[in-house]
Amino acid sequence: MQTNYETLTEAVKELAIIGSIGNVLGWDMHVNLPPKGNMLRAQQGSYLAGVGHKKFTGKEMGVLLAALCIEADAGNLTEDQALNVRKLRQDYEKATKLPTAFVEEKSEATSLANQAWVEARMANDFSKFQPHLEKIVELCRREADLFGYQGHPYNALLQLYEPGMTVEKLDSVFIQLRPFLSVLADWVIADGKKHRPVEGKFPLEKQRELVKKVSALLGFDFTAGRLDISPHPFTVSFSPNDVRITTRYSEKNLLYALTSTIHETGHGLYEQGLPADQLGMPLGEACSLGLHESQSRLWENHVGRSAEFWQFMLPALAESFPEFRGVKLKNWMRQANRVERSLIRTEADEVTYNLHIILRYEIEKGILEGKIQVKDLPEVWNSKMQEYVGVTPDTNANGVLQDVHWSMGSMGYFPTYTLGTIYAAQLFAQASKELPLKEQVAAGQFHDLREWLRETVHRHGRKYSADELVEKVTGSPLNPRPLMDYLMAKYVAL
Amino acid sequence: MQTNYETLTEAVKELAIIGSIGNVLGWDMHVNLPPKGNMLRAQQGSYLAGVGHKKFTGKEMGVLLAALCIEADAGNLTEDQALNVRKLRQDYEKATKLPTAFVEEKSEATSLANQAWVEARMANDFSKFQPHLEKIVELCRREADLFGYQGHPYNALLQLYEPGMTVEKLDSVFIQLRPFLSVLADWVIADGKKHRPVEGKFPLEKQRELVKKVSALLGFDFTAGRLDISPHPFTVSFSPNDVRITTRYSEKNLLYALTSTIHETGHGLYEQGLPADQLGMPLGEACSLGLHESQSRLWENHVGRSAEFWQFMLPALAESFPEFRGVKLKNWMRQANRVERSLIRTEADEVTYNLHIILRYEIEKGILEGKIQVKDLPEVWNSKMQEYVGVTPDTNANGVLQDVHWSMGSMGYFPTYTLGTIYAAQLFAQASKELPLKEQVAAGQFHDLREWLRETVHRHGRKYSADELVEKVTGSPLNPRPLMDYLMAKYVAL
Known part of the structure; x- marks a missing residue:
C-alpha cells in the first residue's frame, strides 16, 4: 500500500506540473505573445491557477497533511520529509485562510486598479488611481486581519514575500541604513570625480553574443535554460532543468543589457541550483524573495560592478567594441558606478537605490496604519524624495505612480529588494573570507564562488528562513554593516 | 436555467483552453526548449493530454451530446449548433471506441518505436527498427478493427486525418497521377534545360527580415501570430488570434527559408481565418490535414514558385542581396523549379514529391493487408524508388528510415500530402477563373486571393468534408487533372 508521504509526493508532483505549465504560459506572455493573443492567454492562465488552487486547498490535501504532521511528530518521517510536510501544512493554512469571496474581490479590484494605474501614469494624473489604491489599501488591511499577525499588521503582509521578517527587524536596520546612504550619496555627488564617458553605438547582435557569453561564464x-528579450527583465523557472532569464538592449548603453543579464543570471543560478528531485516540495523551492534578490545583487553589484571584474572584462570588451580600446579601468569604474539623484527606482545606482525602497516601505507602513492618507501620497512622496534622495519629482508619473506593485495589490514586497542587497553584502563578505575572490574575479574565474553559493544557499530550498540561513552561513542574522562597509570602501576608492 | 447547448459551450471552452495550453507547450518544445527541459516537458504534455482526454470522453459529455442530438433532430437548434453537436458526437464516439488499455499500449509502443527509429536511422540499421514497426503495424490493424470500417481496413486509419477519404478514391486518383509524374520527371530531366546558378552567402539577419516581410505581404x-525558427518548420495555433509559424535558414540557399516560410504562411492563414468565436467547436477547427496542406501548397507552389511571383520578387531581392542583381527571370525560374531524382521526400521538387508519397501509400496498404512483410521493407522501398523516381537509395537512412511518421504510429497520414497538392491545384484553378491572379501576383497583390480563400475555405471550419468543400467551390470533387495540367504547362514552359 502507498504510504501517506507517497500520496503527498504524487499530489505535489501534479501541483508542480500545473504550476510549471503556468510558468511556461507566463514566460511566453512576456517574451513572445502577439497582441491579439492576450485574451486567450489570460483565460489559460486563470484556468490553470484555478485548477492548482483548488487541488491544493481541497479537503483531501488538508486531511493528508494533518495525518502526515502526526507522523512527523511521532518521528516516523525522515528529517527532509518532516520539513516538507510542516512547510506544506503552513502553506495550506495560509492558502485556506482567505475566503474565496475575498480572493475574488481582491482579484477583481487589482485587475481594475492595474488598468487605472496604467492610465493614470500615462495621463500623469494621480486622481485616476487614488480610489483604486484606497480600495487596495482596505483589502490589504483585511488581508492582514485574515492572516493574523503579531505586532504590526504589516508583519502579516511581509510573510507573503519574506517569511520570518518583521517590521521590528526592518525598522532597526533601516534606521541605520537611511542616514548613511543619504550622507554617502551627498558626499559622492559633491566630490564629483570626473570621467571621460565611453560612448558609441553597440550593435545588438554583438551585445547578444557578449551577454550570453558572460552569463555562461558566471555559470x-x-x-x-535560455536567455531571451523582454521589456522588463525577469527570471522564471519551470524546473531547475529549464530556467528562463531575460534581458533588454540599448544600442547606446552597453551596461543596460550587461547589468540586467548579470542580475538575472544571479536569479537563474539560484533556480538552477535548487534540488531537482524535490520539485514542487518546499525543499525544492526558493527560500524568499529577499534571498532570491541577494543572489542577483551579489552577482550584479559585488561581482559585476567591481574593479576586478572590469579588469578582466575591459580587454574582452575592447575586442568586440572598438570604443573600449584604451579605456582606463579607473575611468570606466567611475562611469559604471555613477551616483545620481534620480527619480526612478529601477534606474537608481547602488547608493541611492535603497533610499527609494526605504521611502516606499515607510509609506506602506504609514498608509496601512492610517497615519498617511492615500490622497496625500503625491505630496508625501515628493517631500520624502527631496529629504532622502535630494530631488523632487517633476511629475507624479516619475514619482508616486512609477511602480506597478501597489496596483497588483502587493504591499510588503518592496523591502525584499533592500533585504536582498543586505544579504548579498553579508554573503559576499563571508565568501571573500573563505575564497580568494579578488584574484579569481580578476582572472575571470567564477566557479568557486558559484559552488560556494550553491553549497551554502541554493541547495537548501526553504529549509531555513532567509534570516536563519544568512546567520548560519555568515555567523550573523540580518545586518546592514557589511553593505555599509562595502559601499564606503568602494566609493571612497573610486 | 442553462440550456444544454450553453453547458456544451462551457465544456468545449474548457477543452479548448486545455488543448491550446498543450499547443503552447508543444510550440515551446520545438522552438525553445533547452535539452535538459525535455523530461518535465513530456510530463507536462502528457498530464494535460490526459486531463483533456478524460474530460472529453467522460460519461457526462456522452449524455450531454446524446441529449443535444435529440434536440438537433427535433429542429430545436440552429443549423450551426446542430452541426457542432453532430460532429462532436462523432468525435466522442471515435474517442471512446479505443479502450484505455489499447491507448496506453499504443502510447508505450510508439514511444519505444520512436527512440528505436532515431537510433536505427543514426546507425543506418533497419533491423533495430523492424520489431518495433512490426508491433506498430499490428496495433494499427487492431486500431482499424476497433474503429470499424467499410471496404479496406486502411479506410479506418484515413478517417483520422482525412474524414471521408477512402482507399477506393485514392486508388482511382493515384493510378492516373503516378505514371504521369514519372513520365514528366523523365522528360524534364532528359530535356535538361540549363541555367546559371545564383550563388552567394546570404546574411541570416537580412533573410529574416525578408521572409517576415513576404509572410506579412501574403497576409x-x-x-x-509569430514567425520563429525550428529545425522542422511547422504551424501551430493557440487560437485564430495567436498562430505560430516557424522556418529555418541556410546561408547558402535563400529558397530554403523563403519556400518553407511561404508554405507555413499558407497553413497560418488558414488558422487565422477560422472563426474565432467557434474556438474549440468543430466549426472553429480545420477541416482535414489534406485541406490544410492545400493551403500551404497553394501559396508555396502556385504562388511562390510562379513566374509572376518572381517577376515581382526578383527586383525586391536584388535590393537586399547583390547576388540577385541582373538575374534573368527565366534563369531563376529554372533554378527555383529544378527537378531531380532525389532520395528525401522533404527535399523533393514539385514533380517528384508525390511519387514519394504514392510509394509510401502503397507500402502502407500492403503491410496493413499483409501482402508486404515489414522485414522486406528496405527491398520493397528501394525497388519502388527505382521504378517511380528512377533512383535507388544509397542507405536505409536515406530510404525507408527517413520519415518519423511510422515510428509515431501514424499510418494513413502520408496521402494527405498529395491530397493537399491536388486540392491546391483545383482551388487555384478555380480562383484563377474568378480573379485576375496573374496580374495581381505579378504586382505583389495578394489580398484578393487571400480573401477568396478565407471566404471559400477558411471560414467554414469542419462544416464540409474536404472533398465536399472542394466540390462546392470548384464544381468537382477530388480530381487530379488540374494538378496535372498545371505541372505540364509549367514545366514545358520553363
Missing part, C-alpha cells in the same frame, strides 16, 4: 547552464 | 497577421 548559467544553457543546456538547462 | 499573415503578425499582431495575431
